[in-house]
Amino acid sequence: MARLNVNPTRMELKRLKARVTTARRGHKLLKDKRDELMKQFLDIVRENKELRERVEAALIRAQKGFTVASAIMSPEQMEQALLYPKQSMTLSIDYRNIMSVDVPKYSFQLKNDDPSEIYPYSFATTSGELDDAVGALSSVTEDLLRLAETEKSAQLLAQEIEKTRRRVNALEYVMIPQLDETIRYIVMKLDENERGNVTRLMKVKDMMIAEQFEAKQ
Amino acid sequence: MYKMAVLGDRESVMGFRALGFETFPVEDQTEAKRILRRLAQEEYGVIYMTEQLAQYLGEEIAEYRDRPVPAIILIPGKEGSLGIGMRGVHDSVERAVGADILNN
Numbered sequence: 472m473a474r475l476n477v478n479p480t481r482m483e484l485k486r487l488k489a490r491v492t493t494a495r496r497g498h499k500l501l502k503d504k505r506d507e508l509m510k511q512f513l514d515i516v517r518e519n520k521e522l523r524e525r526v527e528a529a530l531i532r533a534q535k536g537f538t539v540a541s542a543i544m545s546p547e548q549m550e551q552a553l554l555y556p557k558q559s560m561t562l563s564i565d566y567r568n569i570m571s572v573d574v575p576k577y578s579f580q581l582k583n584d585d586p587s588e589i590y591p592y593s594f595a596t597t598s599g600e601l602d603d604a605v606g607a608l609s610s611v612t613e614d615l616l617r618l619a620e621t622e623k624s625a626q627l628l629a630q631e632i633e634k635t636r637r638r639v640n641a642l643e644y645v646m647i648p649q650l651d652e653t654i655r656y657i658v659m660k661l662d663e664n665e666r667g668n669v670t671r672l673m674k675v676k677d678m679m680i681a682e683q684f685e686a687k688q
Numbered sequence: 689m690y691k692m693a694v695l696g697d698r699e700s701v702m703g704f705r706a707l708g709f710e711t712f713p714v715e716d717q718t719e720a721k722r723i724l725r726r727l728a729q730e731e732y733g734v735i736y737m738t739e740q741l742a743q744y745l746g747e748e749i750a751e752y753r754d755r756p757v758p759a760i761i762l763i764p765g766k767e768g769s770l771g772i773g774m775r776g777v778h779d780s781v782e783r784a785v786g787a788d789i790l791n792n
Contacts (some may be wrong), residue, residue, distance in 0.1 A: 504779050512784050520777050520790060527769050534766045537703050549702070556765045558708035562690040562733045564757070573756060575736065579692070581708060591706050615763075619734045623759035625777065629784040 474653040479660035487657070491650040498642040505635045508570050511626040517623040526618050529611045536604030543598045552592035552601065556585055562616075572631045574624035577616050690733030690757075695723065700738050700765035709736070717744040724748055724760075732758050739772045744785030 477483045541549050559582040566573040592604060694704040698713035705711040712727070714720045725748070727735055735758050738789050739792060742762045749760050762773035782788045 509784065516777065516781055516784075516790070519780075520774075523774055523777060527764050527773065530764050531766040531768055533703065534700065534764070534768075538766060541699070551701050553706050556705050556708055558706070560692055560708035562692050564690055564733050566756075575733075575756060575759065605703055605706050609707050612707060615736070615761075616734070619736075619759045619761045622761055622777070623756075625780045626753050627756065629780040682758065 473649065474656050475581045475649060477653060477657070479657040481661065484657045484661070487650055487654050491647065491654065494642055494646050494650060498639060498647065501635055501639045501642065504570055505632060505639055506630060508572070508632045508635060510670065511569050512625065512632060515621055515628060519618070519625045522614060522618045522621055526611060526614050529607070533604055533607040533611065536600060536607050538543055540598055540600040540604050543600055548596065549601070552597050552682070557591045569624075569628065570631070574618060574626055574627055577620045579612075579616055690731050692736070693732045694736045695720065695727070696736075696738030696741050696763075696765050700740070704736075707753045714741065717741070719727050720745060721748055722761075728752060728758050734759045734761060736761050736763050738763060739770040740765040740767055742772055743770060 475487075477487070508516075544552075561580050561582075563578055563580070565576040565578070567576050568574075590602060594602070691729045692709050694701045694709045697715065701709075701711040701713055711712075712723050714723055724735070724737075724745065737745075737749075737760055739762050749762075752758060752760050762776065764770070764773075768778060778788050778790055781790050
């Protein structure tokens with residue numbers, strides 16, 4: 472691991488030690504964040520999978536219903552029957568905070584509260600199969616919205632987990648070893664200087680004693 | 689206040705219109721791309737799209753994946769499921785965990 476390019480001074484050592492402490496603390500916090508995100512994510516994604524299976528099955532059933540209806544009625548009749556809807560939907564989005572990730576919470580409002588408003592045609596000119604198909608589709612609406620909610624949440628959480636994991640790894644395998652290495656280098660260098668100093672002093676002392684000894688004789 | 693859109697071939701989206709979704713029947717991919725882009729810029733919170741259409745729009749869908757709004761959700765069209773939507777769920781897991789652990 473490469474060490475940082477710094478001057479081996481006491482000042483620098485002090486600075487680096489402070490940095491490594493911060494890095495360690497950050498690493499621990501991010502690791503906790505990652506673990507908690509993962510826990511939440513796994514719950515959500517399991518629900519996501521289950522919902523998707525259910526919704527897909529229900530939608531395929533509903534689509535089959537429409538196919539049957541279109542076999543009985545002419546395409547023009549079908550088109551005309553569904554051309555102008557009586558019902559309309561609006562969506563409001565609230566956000567829920569999971570470990571600093573804003574995940575959406577959807578709720579929808581219907582313009583008409585009457586459940587029969589989903590049939591925008593007169594029953595006289597259409598076949599019963601169409602009613603069944605529309606009814607089947609309408610029963611999926613709630614799940615369809617919850618699917619959107621969980622799927623988006625799962626996607627957003629997955630992104631955040633990926634980001635957090637990268638940060639944790641960068642700290643654990645790059646930043647912290649690099650700082651440790653640099654600190655060790657500076658400590659070594661300072662110690663070496665210290666030893667150099669001591670030997671020099673001893674040498675000078677020896678020389679001075681030798682000089683005094685010679686002067687006496 | 690947001691709106692909900694359904695994007696797909698005419699027959700697949702027809703039924704959704706009766707329920708109060710806003711439907712956008714499209715026949716070819718270039719048109720789909722254009723409409724998707726427009727919907728994403730406007731106030732559509734959730735866009736449901738048939739898998740039959742989505743198989744050609746992978747890039748566009750990936751682009752909106754990490755944004756909070758809109759949510760693009762794949763649904764099976766009238767020809768049934770292609771498994772793209774389910775694969776998306778598995779992709780999320782793989783991205784977060786590093787391996788697909790849902791297969792059990």
